[in-house]
Amino acid sequence: MSTPFPGEIDRRLLNERSVSGRIGLQVQELDVPEQPLPDAGLLRSEPAKLPEVSQPEVVRYFTTLSTMNFSIDTNFYPLGSCTMKYNPKVNEEMAFLPGMAGIHPNQPDETVQGALQLIWELQEDLGEITGLPGVCLGPLAGAQGEYSGLMVARAYFQERGETGRTVALMPDSAHGTNPASAAMAGLEVVTVPSDSQGNVDVDALKGLVDGRTCVFMLTLPSTLGLFETNILEITKIVHDAGGLVYADGANLNALLGIVKLGDLGFDIAHSNLHKTFSTPHGGGGPGSGPVLVSESLAPYLPTPVVTRDGDAYHLGSPDKTVGRVNGFHGSFGVLVRAYAYVRAMGADGLREVSENAIINANYIRTALSDEFGIAADRVCMHECVLSPQAQKAKGTSALDISKRLIDYGIHPPTMYFPLIVPEALMVEPTETETKDTLDRFIAVMRQIGKEIYSDPDLLHNAPHDTPNTRLDEANAARNPYLRWQPDEDLSAAD
Amino acid sequence: MTTPDDRRYSDEHEWALVDGNIVTVGVTQFATDSLGDVVYVDLPESGTEIVQFDKFGEIESVKAVSDLFTPVGGKIVEVNTEVTDMPEKVNEDPYSVGWLLKVEVSDAASQLEKLIDAAAYDQLTAE
């Protein structure tokens, strides 16, 4: 965070600053004759009660609000599974080129050949990187990509007459969107336990796959940051039972140029462009969640997919498409950024991404696992999961450690996920951080480790100097206050 | 808070307190300790018929949601609206002000045999 100057930040909302008569924009005058209005009963009885603020006030308000955020541009974010890497500025410039940001989705194909070529080339590149050549860049986020992939699986089995395949198997460490998407796809969720080494329990899996298995959904590396030791055996077990294997590609940052999902036996995957491919998180989106499949499943992909015919590019529907999951062609602005990233990195660059991500994570693991505990004591991939149970026994939780990191200007790691690790703190440094930053993180964690014993209240009451200290989330849920209401004064606190 | 011995318990962390043919139902201290601050309780309407051990509602904290399984079956004759308005009552005292339902039960004795006593419940939660 960067505060422009010391002192209290004015937290009043726009409606609390509003003064009748102020305007923020001079709107142009009507240059055609006024036309007859429709029936008064169809019109608003009074104008919408939007705030009335001047332009300088708008700029100051939003700019000041932004200074209350941590961001990659200002802070280190070791957020496991989120891949908070640097978001290249040139990608922003490319996405905002008028020829990219200004084109309308309903324009005829022949008027947007540059856009279609970009989408087609990105389809090809992502297909090559993952080894899954059937690609649809339409889904607007990972969860939508997951749902699309599951629809493809269901359509595939429906066509083969295998309508009894209604079970989605997944490890107990699966990300919440996996069972949520499976439920939406009408699949029964069955959990497969992990072993003490953080791998899928292969014997348990063998006992659970059968003629009812539609898919086995696996994150690779796992949500513990570990590469499945028995991955080839796992995909074979599922295929032998007639099921399909789905890769949750959230952790793809560990696999670029290291291994292809298709080579390992995966049939379907989704990728998160706002993780692996450097597009900005934006405070919670927009994302993009392409769905990628093997050749034989490509006809089922959602609409639309771009095809090439000589020099001409077309937007079309795969022959047996599962249909459409969103309004237009995908998060095109995000695709432009991802395309720019892939072109900038090239094949060698992408492999260096994963190599450095893996080295950085292992460096942190080596330095901190003795003191803070580790979910599984083995080499990790691009992230590691600490498990500070000794500290919890002393009365300081993973939450307290996380909040104290904020006082040092570091965003907390991912907390309490995966669910199977007690006091989980998932740390993913990414490849865009320097060794100095990692050394500082390690030093800060060790310092916090000492504070747990010397001055635990520093942690229990952390963070201390942020614009808000810990917020009463129980109250927020018990008495939801979800929009501005008039006649509330600023000090309202029940 | 010690586990009151005037009532019976289920292994889903619910209690049942008998008074004639009306049984009052609630969740245990162990349940509220695990949940943390209760923020919302979703209860059925009075008059609803429920079956012993079936799900009848949900209880939410900030970070978790749990199903509620009734320790007895019968017809709901009263729902604790205080708890739906102020869910923190469940944390305050889950065994008295934090009660959830009152159920009219015709075969209380035989249903209660399927529940365990305070000592057995304490042993269950000690594991």
Next chain:
Amino acid sequence: MTTNTSPYIPNTDADREAMLAAIGVKSFEDLVQDVPAEHRFPDLDIRQSLSEFDLTAEIAALASRNATPGEYACFLGGGAYRHYIPSVVKSVVARGEFLTSYTPYQPEVAQGTLQVGFEFQSMICEITDMEVANAGMYDGPTAFAEGALMACRVTRRQKIAILDTVEPRNIEILDAYSRHQGIEIVLIGHDGDIPDDASCLMFQSPNQFGGIEDMAALADKAHAVGALAVASVNPTSLGMFRSPGECDVDIVAAEGQALGVPLSYGGPYVGLFACKDAHKRQMPGRIIGRTTDTKGRIGYALTLQTREQHIRRERATSNICTSTALIGLLMTTYLAVIGKEGFRKVAELCYHKAHYAASQIAKLSGYTVKSDGPFFHEFLVECPQSPADINRALLDRKIIGGHDLSDRSPNGMLICVTETNTRDEIDALVEALSNIGQPSAGNGGK
């Protein structure tokens, strides 16, 4: 000593050597021994890395092959709209603290994102006159589908009735979302009956042909059978037209793109979602609430999270996780800048310009304006030739014509006029249509 190749990967060979030594391995290969050897380190057949200079040239070349509204006059709508985006909007969204921050799960370091999100929710309530709104969804059509699914949860009914003037694409999306949940979709006409086991009636205003629907009457019709009214609205139109809240609609969805978001070939956009307070715990998506901190100061946090996938998993109200927060910021800034007066003015400009254009086109022989009821800024025209042919001819005159609806209305073209179309542009369109529409030898008008 070699220099790095990528500016985005700071560690040098020396750094890596030191780290590998600290880890206790000899080389990087030692860290990936779990990856099956036969598949390790595959060749990636993608192009070489590019310098920033070459990268920008290549992408600029792609961009130059697109016909861009602005260089061309644009009369195209159909779910996405060209409006003027004030400079303030673009400068605010360029702030790295907004652009590169994460989902606000740690509220103490995300009050910027959270307070913006609270403003966003408040503004949606203000323009729709609904009681609560969420912090945004993927886009209008998916928000609309999620609204219908929510109605099924609230009413515990498994049937959805949709008015046949809803954009067919929205119905396709609803089908994709509901297909595996045992939900039946029933299409009805204005005079049709809503099945008494329907969870909701879905309708859209303006509808697929640009026409304004009588939302109050439709809501009444739904309520009469115990169903909810689920409406998809155009947010710009709410500057003039009666809001869904005033019409007793239960759930509202909308595409927020028209409010300060670039067209960007279809995305990223933002889905608006609002409903009556009684149903808020069944709302999908993230919700931001106001509360206080340990010092009693007001702050904001994500709330009612137990509806969401990260807690409720397979019983979540939706699988949505990452949404569209940054686009919500664009919209919030836009509404802050144009404000109460501007919101009304922009709607009126669109209305009058569109009606002027319609009245001029109605005078042309060979063209018929089919929109006979009230409309906002889009209207249906029956053309003397296929819209595809007309649009090709318009392109030669540097005009992007209307949306081709000939699949559902003979030679139908949906023309959209916004405040970005000057009178000169509109007059030039009319003249061009007049010239193109002249029947000539060998060119039958059908």
